[in-house]
Structure formats: structure tokens, C-alpha cells
Amino acid sequence: MKFRRRTDRATSLNRSLPRSIALAGLLLTIAVTGLNLWTMREAWRDTLIQSEQMAVNLSLSQARQADDTILQTELSLREVQHQLLSQMATGVNGAALSDTMQELASRLPQLHGLFYYDGTGKWIATSERQIPKGINNADREYFHFHRQNPRDSIHIGPVIRSRSTGELVIPVSLRVNDAAGGFNGVLLATIRVDYFRHYYSYYELGPQDVLVLMLADSTVLYARPMPDSYIGKNLSSSHLFQAMLASSDKGSGQWRAALDGQARIFGFARSERYGLVVAAGYDKHTLLRNWIKGQVEDVMLDLALLLGIVLLGAYVLSQARRSLRYQQELTRLRDELTAVNLSLENLAHADGLTGLANRREFDLFLQQSLLDAAQQGQPVSLILMDIDYFKRYNDTYGHVAGDACLQAVAAALKGLALRASDKVARYGGEEFAIILPGATGADALSIAGAAVKAVSARNIPHNSSSIAAHVTLSAGCATFQPESDRPEPQALIEQADEALYLAKHGGRNQARRSA
Numbered sequence: 001m002k003f004r005r006r007t008d009r010a011t012s013l014n015r016s017l018p019r020s021i022a023l024a025g026l027l028l029t030i031a032v033t034g035l036n037l038w039t040m041r042e043a044w045r046d047t048l049i050q051s052e053q054m055a056v057n058l059s060l061s062q063a064r065q066a067d068d069t070i071l072q073t074e075l076s077l078r079e080v081q082h083q084l085l086s087q088m089a090t091g092v093n094g095a096a097l098s099d100t101m102q103e104l105a106s107r108l109p110q111l112h113g114l115f116y117y118d119g120t121g122k123w124i125a126t127s128e129r130q131i132p133k134g135i136n137n138a139d140r141e142y143f144h145f146h147r148q149n150p151r152d153s154i155h156i157g158p159v160i161r162s163r164s165t166g167e168l169v170i171p172v173s174l175r176v177n178d179a180a181g182g183f184n185g186v187l188l189a190t191i192r193v194d195y196f197r198h199y200y201s202y203y204e205l206g207p208q209d210v211l212v213l214m215l216a217d218s219t220v221l222y223a224r225p226m227p228d229s230y231i232g233k234n235l236s237s238s239h240l241f242q243a244m245l246a247s248s249d250k251g252s253g254q255w256r257a258a259l260d261g262q263a264r265i266f267g268f269a270r271s272e273r274y275g276l277v278v279a280a281g282y283d284k285h286t287l288l289r290n291w292i293k294g295q296v297e298d299v300m301l302d303l304a305l306l307l308g309i310v311l312l313g314a315y316v317l318s319q320a321r322r323s324l325r326y327q328q329e330l331t332r333l334r335d336e337l338t339a340v341n342l343s344l345e346n347l348a349h350a351d352g353l354t355g356l357a358n359r360r361e362f363d364l365f366l367q368q369s370l371l372d373a374a375q376q377g378q379p380v381s382l383i384l385m386d387i388d389y390f391k392r393y394n395d396t397y398g399h400v401a402g403d404a405c406l407q408a409v410a411a412a413l414k415g416l417a418l419r420a421s422d423k424v425a426r427y428g429g430e431e432f433a434i435i436l437p438g439a440t441g442a443d444a445l446s447i448a449g450a451a452v453k454a455v456s457a458r459n460i461p462h463n464s465s466s467i468a469a470h471v472t473l474s475a476g477c478a479t480f481q482p483e484s485d486r487p488e489p490q491a492l493i494e495q496a497d498e499a500l501y502l503a504k505h506g507g508r509n510q511a512r513r514s515a
């Protein structure tokens, strides 16, 4: 029973342990994968936030740079305006103005040229070497603007192509008034678009990233890396002008560019002085591609770690299985050994022919019973029994039949109504004994009589017996009295033997008690 319980437990452990280890491995894998995905998601978010921040910073610096460029240009125009006003009273000196303009234009790299046109659009002075013939600028946007707006403030117009050099330029202009405040022409400074093209090329932007400079009304002055055909486009319906700039002068976000429909991370800023707008946009797909490239190493490392965990788990699993198998085998061997030991122990105390306690067990049991009885003040009775004329039985029926007869007698004795504490033994040869702890002499005589009857009742044929046609038994009993006797086995055996002698000489097939 014990053996089976242990085996069952080992078997169920053998089944549940791999399951537990596999489950733990699965949970660990899910946890590591989840953690990685979460970390990657956070890293991508950080990349987007950083890109937006970079775009805002780039826009702010470019808006500031655009303001500075225009301010330098305005200062040059103001200087020319100052000289022009001082000439008004005496008459405008175009040559002197042109000299001043040349001097000023040579100082500023962004300047394409400086010009003064009178109220009819005619060229009066220029920083260029000579005034081209037959050209009138009254049709230009800035000319119309100043003619209609009396304000003495800088006007920045959309990009135009220079009539003198053919270059794309940004016109920055001032109105010139006569003494009465009437329109008296326009002072113009033109800034090369190439100046911004060159300046923006310093920044390391990807082929899909954009940097756009716009007028306050959303007209494109320059868009990197778009071709010049994008210059002059109006972006007033774009998300930038419709939503973002409506609420703030600087900021960032993600939207599709109105220029080409590409999704980008944008930063934007409006310049403080002249209201120019700069937008910097990083291509989202390029950003994602670069980010993935950056993550590959981490992902590979994590996958290697995961693989390591799985392999380790498999190794632990196989070791656990092997150890369980060893444990099961050991348990089985131990239980077998225990069973063998038990049967050996039984054999050492049992008689091989009859299964009754053997002589050795009889001696030990009798000695212990006497000691216990002496201590507890209880009697112990002993019955010695001998089969009558057994030699003749052997001689008549043979030795094998004699063995069978001994077994039948033993069975008859085992069938007696005895207490659990009583012990039936084969004393030797054809002699048997019963030790009865706590039994009085009368009790013993009664049981001895029952034994004689039980054997007789078996009716085992014995033709050569002188007293009956069947096998009979003679019994003698003796009792240890704790108050008078010494607990010596030999003494008790001798007394019982004497009683047996009495039974034999009294005619056999009977029980006698020692005197």
C-alpha cells in the first residue's frame, strides 16, 4: 500500500513538474516579450517626441535667422532712405545714391541688389553697375503695394525673377514719400533665394525631410529640397496655417505636408519681427526605418536571451525528469528491498513446513512472556503436544505423508479459538507448543483438551496406531505462577514435558496438567 502511494506520488510529480516548468517558461517568455514590446513602444514615442523637439528648435533658429537677414536688409534700406530724404530738397542725385547702394550691397552677402524707382516705376539708382534701358518696375507687386499703402514700413513680397540678372529674389521694399507725403517711388532691396538655399544646405536633413520658409500669408519663399516650382505656392489651406498657427506662433505635431502629401513630424515657428513662418519636417517613414535599424541589435540580444532561457528551461526540464526517474527507481528498489527483508524476517521466525512460529521464535516469545508476566504479576501457561505413534505413521505412510500429516495437525492447532497474544509453535519434529500469556492452569488444560479433540476431529487415517484408527495427539500443560515461580523458560518447559509424559503413559490422545 505504502509502495503504491509513493509510486503514485512520483508519477503525478513526473507529470506535473514538467507542466509547471513549461508553464513557468511560457510565462517568462510572455513577460520578456511583453516587456520588450513595451520598451520598444516607449522608445518609439521618445523618438517622436525628440524629433518634434528638434524640428521646433530648427524652425525657431531659422525663423530667427530669417528675421536677422531681413533686419540687416532693412537697415541698409533705411540708410539709403535717409540719404534720399536729405537729397529731396535739392534734387535726387542718382549717381550718389547708386554709390551708397553699391557700398551697402557689398557688405551683405544675402543682397542681390538695392534699387530706387521713382513714382512712375523708372529706375533712378541701383547697386548694379548700370541702369538697364527700357525697363520699368511699376508693374511689380511691391510697387502696387506701396503706391496704395502710405505706411513707412518694410514690405516683403513674394519671390520674383530679377529683370536685370534673371535670379530668383525676395523683394524687401520701403515706400518713398515726397515732401507733401505723396507717393514718390519705392526703395527696394532684393535678397537672393540662393542665399537661403545655400544656408539651408548646411543642415544635415534626409532627402525626404523639408525646411520651408514662408511669408506671413503662407506664400512659399523657399522650400528645401523641393524644386523651384514650389516657390510662390500658397499654403493657406494647409493644416499648419489652418490649425497650428491659428493657436500658437510655435509648436510641433504630425501631419501630412500640404506640399507633397507626405506624413512628417513637424516643428514650426513664426519670426517675431517680420512674421515669416518656418516649418521643419522630418519624414516619418525614414525616421521609422532608422529607428528599426537602431532596434535590431537590441531585439537580437533579447531574442538570444529568450532562446537562452528556453534552452535553460528545457535543460532543467530534462534534468528534473531524469532525477524523478531515478527517484522512482530508487523508491521501487527500496520498497522491494523492504518487502524482501520482511519476508526474510518472517522466514527467520517461521517454520518452513507448517508456517507456525519456529523453535527460535518459540524460545524468544516464551522468555519475553515470562519476563512480562513476572513484572505484571500475571500467569503464563505452556502446552507441549506430541503426535502419537508418529514414527509408525512415517513407517506406514512414508515420510512425505508424514510431512502432510504435520501440516494438517498444524492447521488444526491454528484453528483453535486463541487470543491474539497467544503463540502456536512447532517445537521440533512431531512436537508442537502453545504459549498462553495470562492463562491460568485450568484455561491451559481446557485449550490443550480442545487441541487434542481438534486433531482427532481431523480424522487423519493412522492404521498402525495402537489407540485409534486416526492420528491422535497427547498434550501436557504447565503454568508459571508469578508469586511462587522464577521466570525461567526451561523450568516451565520441563513441567509441561512432565505433564506430556503423564498423558503418554496415561493412554495418549489426552491432555494432562503438571502437578
Ligand SMILES: Nc1nc2c(ncn2[C@@H]2O[C@H](COP(=O)(O)OP(=O)(O)OP(=O)(O)O)[C@@H](O)[C@H]2O)c(=O)[nH]1
Residues within 6 Å of the ligand: 386, 387, 388, 389, 390, 391, 392, 394, 398, 399, 400, 401, 402, 403, 406, 428, 429, 430, 504
Ligand atoms: N515425516 C516427518 N517425520 C518426522 C519429522 N520430524 C520428526 N519425525 C519423525 O517423528 C518420529 C518420532 O518418533 P518417536 O519420537 O519415536 O515417537 P512416536 O513414534 O511418536 O511415539 P510416541 O511419541 O511414544 O507416541 C520419528 O520417526 C521422526 O523421524 C518431520 O519433519 N517429518
